[in-house]
Amino acid sequence: MIAVPAVDLREGACVQLVGGNYAAERVRWPDPVAVAERWRGLGFRQLHLVDLDRATERGDHRAVIAAIASLEGIAVQVGGGLRSEEAIGEVLDWGAGTAVVGTRAVEDPDWLEIVAQRWAGRIVVAADVRGCKVVTRGWAESSGIAIEDLLGRLEDLPLAGVLVTAVHAEGRLAGPDLELTATAVAATRHPIQASGGITTRDDLEHLQRRGAAKAIVGMALYTGRLDGPQAAKEFGA
Numbered sequence: 073m074i075a076v077p078a079v080d081l082r083e084g085a086c087v088q089l090v091g092g093n094y095a096a097e098r099v100r101w102p103d104p105v106a107v108a109e110r111w112r113g114l115g116f117r118q119l120h121l122v123d124l125d126r127a128t129e130r131g132d133h134r135a136v137i138a139a140i141a142s143l144e145g146i147a148v149q150v151g152g153g154l155r156s157e158e159a160i161g162e163v164l165d166w167g168a169g170t171a172v173v174g175t176r177a178v179e180d181p182d183w184l185e186i187v188a189q190r191w192a193g194r195i196v197v198a199a200d201v202r203g204c205k206v207v208t209r210g211w212a213e214s215s216g217i218a219i220e221d222l223l224g225r226l227e228d229l230p231l232a233g234v235l236v237t238a239v240h241a242e243g244r245l246a247g248p249d250l251e252l253t254a255t256a257v258a259a260t261r262h263p264i265q266a267s268g269g270i271t272t273r274d275d276l277e278h279l280q281r282r283g284a285a286k287a288i289v290g291m292a293l294y295t296g297r298l299d300g301p302q303a304a305k306e307f308g309a
Contacts, residue, residue, distance in 0.1 A: 073280040079140065081125065189229075199234055250278055
């Protein structure tokens with residue numbers, strides 16, 4: 073399993089939110105490119121970029137994402153508001169290895185099939201989960217779809233993976249939803265990326281044992297609860 077630092081972009085800064093709540097911003101670092109370079113310097117070789125402003129139609133971070141995607145020695149996946157073929161093509165042209173699609177992928181299966189076939193092996197579907205239901209539109213609305221049902225719908229698509237975020241655990245530093253991760257791994261052939269609540273090295277080990285292919289780590293790295301150099305050494309390759 074690979075640990076991947078999250079770089080969440082808001083108003084030109086790198087931030088971390090508690091529970092996906094925009095009113096509960098706990099971390100703000102002013103230079104996202106420097107943040108990306110910091111994680112690369114520690115030994116991480118992948119980054120997970122999310123444009124929170126684009127996801128909520130408040131703006132975008134095109135220049136920042138392009139700058140980070142152009143850094144040598146690190147691969148990036150980019151998500152947040154990618155709801156058109158043009159938007160997906162744009163971030164991939166900037167140098168992102170994969171594009172993460174969420175809201176429209178959940179709401180429009182026909183569109184998802186088109187983009188998955190067009191960019192085979194380069195699309196990750198974001199399944200943001202609160203409780204047991206998938207949520208969309210910046211975690212603000214419930215789709216009413218159970219995670220197992222969504223994963224079943226994705227089985228025949230040539231995806232790079234599925235990112236399962238436990239929104240109810242996000243940013244709370246109380247540990248990941250291991251049951252959710254195990255359920256997702258058992259329900260699909262696609263590699264599962266786990267996110268939400270990861271705090272310690274033991275959390276990473278537990279996720280690895282449950283079959284996660286990647287663990288997206290945010291708040292714990294930014295607050296120092298997780299030893300970055302150790303995590304990079306053990307899980308960063």
